[in-house]
Every structure is written in structure tokens, then in C-alpha cells.
Amino acid sequence: MGGMPSPFRIGMWVFGGLLGLTAMEIAAANALPRPLPALAVLGVAKAGLILWFYMHLHQLWEEEE
Amino acid sequence: MSALREGHAIAVPLRVPRFGLWLFLLSESMIFATLLSARFILQGTYRPAELNQALGLAITLILLTSSFTANRAEIAIAHGKTSTFLRNLLATIILGILFLIGVVAVEWPEAMHFAPPSSGYGTVFFTMTGMHAAHVFSGVVILSLIYRLGRRGAFGPGRMWGVEGAVKYWHFVDIVWVFFYPALYLVR
């Protein structure tokens, strides 16, 4: 595992983050009386992770490599 | 003219198709934003208790995992590791098909009992999952075409726009579900 190039590792951390956020969503849905605001924030966070790390949104304003 | 056109196509930097794809995704996201708003406008935060929570969580995890493998496939081909690329791409396609089976073959027949399309919740439930499933299906078709091209050695470092575009589309479909899952299964 240690020899993996770092992009693979970032992908894994992001995946872990997505799973964690999903767990928090389920916890929020079961614990809070009105979970909608919390769910909205968690959803935006998940979408942000995917947009930034998986879809490389930053490429749009970076110079071409 | 042909040579000129082709030369033009090759000389175009990658940021041009990239920008076009982002615009397309922005436009597509309006469809899903409308459906999401319609769900809250028509049904508030109502959700039937009969929804199969285990299944909802399972297909969500399947789709998240497929984004993970799609990301690995993209990185692999950027580093020239064709076999890792193909393996991860195939995993993504299989996970996509599993998701479709979960929604269309398992969840829909169950939901027909407690929220048929002619009911209030069924209206938004079937339309949202249906529109999303149609996009997942198109994504599976696109990834399969990429897989076929990849096996013929069409991609490698520096010539992988097809992979990048298809994977971006796939992540986009995943993001839609990131919002649809809580809106359909978790809100109260």
C-alpha cells in the first residue's frame, strides 16, 4: 500500500470522507426532529468533495498542464 | 478542408471540451434541481414509513463506491497502467448495473404497493428515481463504450479525454444521488 502514487491515496481518503458523511446523514435523520437543514449541509459537503477531488473542478481556472 | 478541420480539432486545447462538458452538466443539473424543488413543494418533507431503508442505503453505497472506482480508473490511465484502468472501469460498470437493478427491479415493485405513481409521494418518487436511473443507464452505456475502446488501446497518458469526460459524467450522476437519497429516504 505504501508504494501507491498519491492520487490513489487521495481518492481513498475522499471515499472514506464520503462514507463518513453518509453515516452522519443517517445519524442526523434518526436523531434530529427536523433533519432537513443538517441533511442539506451534509449533502453539499459530499457534493463538494466529489466536485473538487473526483471531478477536478479546479482545472477550470488552472493553466493547462 | 478535411485536413484543416482535423488539424483544428487536434490543436484545440483540452480546456475547450472540458468547459463544454461543465456547461452541459450545469444545464443538466437544472433538471434535477427542478425535480428536487417539486418534491418539497408538492410533498413537503413527507416520507412514507414503508420505504426500504436498507435497500436505499445499499444502493447509495454502491453508487459512492462506483465513483471511487471510476476515480481510480482515471488515475490509472493517466499513469499508463492500462490493466488497472480496465479493472476499475469494469468494476464501475458492474456497480452501475447493480444500482440499476436495485432501483428498477427491487425498489420499484416494492414502492408500487405503498406509493404507486398515481399517489402524491409516488409521483415524485418514481419521477426522481426514474430520471436518475435514465442517467445512470446512459452513463453505463458511455462507460461500456469507453471500456471497449480502452481494450483496443485507445487511451493512455495525454490522450484520455474520452475517459476523463465519461468519468466526470459518472461523478455528476453520483452527485445527483447525493441529493436525491436524503430527499427521498431521510427527510422527515
Next chain:
Amino acid sequence: MRAFFPIGRGLLGGGLGYLIGAGMIAALRGQGLTAEPALAVGYGLGLIGWLLGVGMWEVWVREWLGWPVHQEEDRSWVRYFRFTTDHKVIGVQYLVTFLGLMLVAGLLAMLMRLELMRPGLQLFSRNQYNTVMSLHGIMMIAVAVATIVGGLGNYLVPLMIGARDMAFPRLNALSYWLVPPAALALLSTPWLGGFDSGWTAYPPLSEANASGQVLFNLAFITVGLSSILGGLNFLTTIAFLRAPGMTWSRLPIFVWSIFATSILSLIATQFVAVALLMVLLDRILGTGFFDPARGGDPLLYQHVFWFYSHPAVYIMIIPAFGVILEILPHFARKPLFAYRWAVGGFFGIVGLSFLVWAHHMFTSGMPSWLHAPFMATTELISVPTGLIFLSALGTLWQGRLWLRTPMLVALAFLANFLIGGVTGIFLADVPTDLHLQDTYFVVGHFHYTILGGMIFALVAGLYYWFPKISGRMYNERLGRIHALWFFLAFQATFLPMFGLGLYGMNRRVADYPSYLAGGNMLVSMSAFVLGASFVFLIAHLAYAWARGPQAADNPWRARTLEWQTTSPPPVENFPILPRVIGDPYGYGVPGSPYAWIAVAGGEGE
């Protein structure tokens, strides 16, 4: 005959697709081939079959399978009947198709005026009248959305920014070839009972009427898709393919107008597609989006629909402003006044257009606390519009007006749009709108903005760019006669409508009380004269294209890039890409060149 081979193959593919799709559903559900579910699925597969047959298969899809693509490089007239990727060919395809549609829809308007000439029912039953009215409406909406953007925009934007083609040439061809099946679907609705719900297709009527409604919705969605793809293409082209030195502040104003419009069509069109899709689902799958008995809300449709369709009127009018602001400096021989403010006006309209939709719904029964905010935002939109209008007036101010046909029509545009804009205020104000809603006052208002605005701009643009597109010159005397004829007939047709509306003439009805007979007779008579002016225009331009004298490369002595190449331009537009060094509208400004163009070794302004 070889020329029509791709179209024939497309029709075959479309027919096969329809039969497979509709047949499958018909067999599954035990219904006929034109039952609504069969119709919808058949249309979808038929559309795919048409596109593959007409040329997408060998130009594009083969590439997805890893096979070589074949693109025939035919330089004869045959290329106009193919899946050609040259933006100039596509521009002409758009222009000809939509001018044809405009004539058909205009003919429908003549039929409506024939019916309305006298009180009582003469020509049609009430349902037939409403189908004719709806067809006229939706076809003219398509003409208004696509003719300037798709026709003039496709032809001119790459030329004006000094590019060789659009960013995505094949996508461009696809946008065009989505149009014919939609037109065919619309024109075949009368055989399915027509659709009597107008171009707005409000439920509950649109969920209870004849099956023609299904084809209407599908056709509208198809044209919407074409508009979205076109917008995407323009935005990318303008963002990335500008010639060296063509900074954002050196863009011709028409290019800016297309840019602003493209943002609207890219983002807003999806909403109407979803609204129409929801109607289809309600009809076909029995969902309950707009049926209160099934948990739905008919007002939701109006909100989603106008969330697109109000921005859509700016999709129609912003390019029209672009054409007019483009023409005025060239014929006033003066720099464009307040260029930056006009561009700001475009973007002000784009932003505000998303905040005004519910002013179409003051009488719909929506919550009354929404009235004041929407009235305020609607009136606010006159500020950016005013900036654009003042830019036009400032350009004329103390200019040396060169009154050729394009300029005459452009001046007529300003007069028409003024009336259209001022009458709009009465419709934006809630107290007056409550009385004017659904009367001929509204009909007069939007014909002043769309026909008097957008179509006048289109005609001005057609005259202005005709020598560039065709390489021939139209007849100036006939052009001036037409400009005057067009303007006067237009006023005589639509000015009385305001009065009719004030006196209580309802829109979308085949009959009216007999005290309105005089005004309606006047409107009908003028409308026939107006209709004839369009036939005259098309005949004149068609004749000039075939027989007119050879046009110079730059007959208007204009500075913008499209005039610095040959008429018509070569396939690659410019043998060597121009380098832009100055202001596009620096007329009369000493020592202000616009661009260096290498023509056969020489350098010139």
C-alpha cells in the same frame, strides 16, 4: 437525387424507429400505434433513428466504436442537405428552415385573421381555431428563439471573432438536425386531434385534451434540446476561440448579445423541458404533478413554465438588440455609444430575467403577497433595457445617417420597441394588469416586442448580411419599398389591438361581441397586407440570391471582421487568422485601425 440520400435515409431511420418503439409499446399494452404511450416511445426512438440516418452515424457515432469516420467533403449545394459541420452551412440551414416555418406560421395567422374578420364562426370550429392559434404560437416562438441565434449567430459569430469554426462543429450540426423532426411532429398534430392549449400548454387543459398535445410536448422538448446545445457551443466558442488580440472589450456587440443569450438558453431551457415532461408523465403514467386529486398543484406548472419562458423572451430580444446595435454604428458612421453600458445591460437583463417570472400569473390565484415583489422586479428590468435603448439613441445622435435598407428597418425597430416597451409597463403593474390580462392588449404588446422587435431585427440583419452570406446584392429600391410597406402594415395591424383589448376583446377565442367588428375588420385587412410583405421579402431575397449583381466584399465599408474576408467567405473563413488591435466601432476616429488582416501578402485595416 443523390443529394437527398441522407435525408431519405434519415426519414427511413425515423420511420423504423417509430415503428419499433410504438410497436413494442402497442404490443405490450394492447393499444394502437398512436395511443399516447406508443406515441411517446415511438417519437423517442424515431428521433434517434432520424439522427443516425441523416448522418450522425458515419460522422460521429462510428468514432465512439473506434471505427474511422467518413465525412464527405462536397462543396456543391448538396452540402446543405447533409450533416455538414461548417458553421456557415449550418447558419444557412437554420435561416432557410426557420424562414420557411415563419411563412407557414404566418399563413396560420392569416387563417386566424380570416376567422376573426367578422363576429360569429365562419371558417373553423372553436377547437380548430384554438389548434390553429396554438400552432401559430409555438411555431413563431421557435422562429423567434432560433432564427437570429441559430441562423445569423451560427453564420457570423465565428467570423466576427476571427475563428475557423465553432468549438464543437458536430454538436452544431446535431443542434440543427434536431429541428426537422420537431417541425414534422408539430405539423402532424392536427391528425391527432390537434392541441388547443396554446403554446403555454397549461394544465389541467393540457392533460385532458386530444393526443396532439403529446406531440406538441415532445417537439417543444426537442427544440429546447437543440437550443441548449447551441447555447453551450456559443459560450465555449466565444470563450476560447477568439482571434489573437480579440479581447473581451473588442468583441462586436452582436457577439456579446449571443453570449448573454446563450447563458439563458443553457440554464433556463431545462425548466420548460421538465415542466412539459411532467405533463407527459401525468398523461401517460398517471402521475399527479398537476392534479390536485393526486397531491399535485396546477400552479406549479405555471411557475416552472414561466421560469423558462420569461427568460425565453429575452432569448428572443437580446440577439435582436445585438443586431440593431451592430447595424447602427456602421450606418451612422459613429462609434457605438456606451459600449460597456450596453454589454452591462445585456447581463443585467440576464440576471433579472430569472426574478420576474410570476408577473405572468397575477390573475392565476397565486398568493397575493407575491404580487408586489414581482411587480417591482419586472419594472426594474426596464433599467438595463433602457441602457441598451439609450446606447442605440446615443449612437444615432449627431450621426451622419446613411439610410440604406438595413438602417431603415433598424430605425423602425427602435420605434416599435419603444411602443412595445411602454405598453409592457401596464402589464407589469398589478392594478392595470388585472384588467388587461388575457385581452388583445397583451397580444398587441408581445407582437410589438417580438414581431416589431425580434422579427424587424432579423429582417434588418438579413438585408445587412445578405451580401456577405450570398455574395450577391439585393435591389436597394425594392428593399426600401419593402421596409416602408412592412413598417406601415405592421402598425396598422397591431396598433388597433391595444384599443380592442381595452374594449374587452379576449385573446384565444374564435368569436367576439359584435361591437368589436369594426376594429377587427381593420386588423384583418392590415394583417393580410403585412403577410404579403413577408412573401415579397422572401421572393425578393430568393431572386437576388439567384440573379442579383455580384456583391463587393465590404459593401457597407464596415470595420468588423466578417467584412474583411471574401463574400461569401471561404471554408476556413480567413486564409490567415487576423490579429485584432483596436476598437470595432472606431468610425471617424483618426488613426484607429481594428485588425491586421493578411490578404494575399498585403496588410490592411
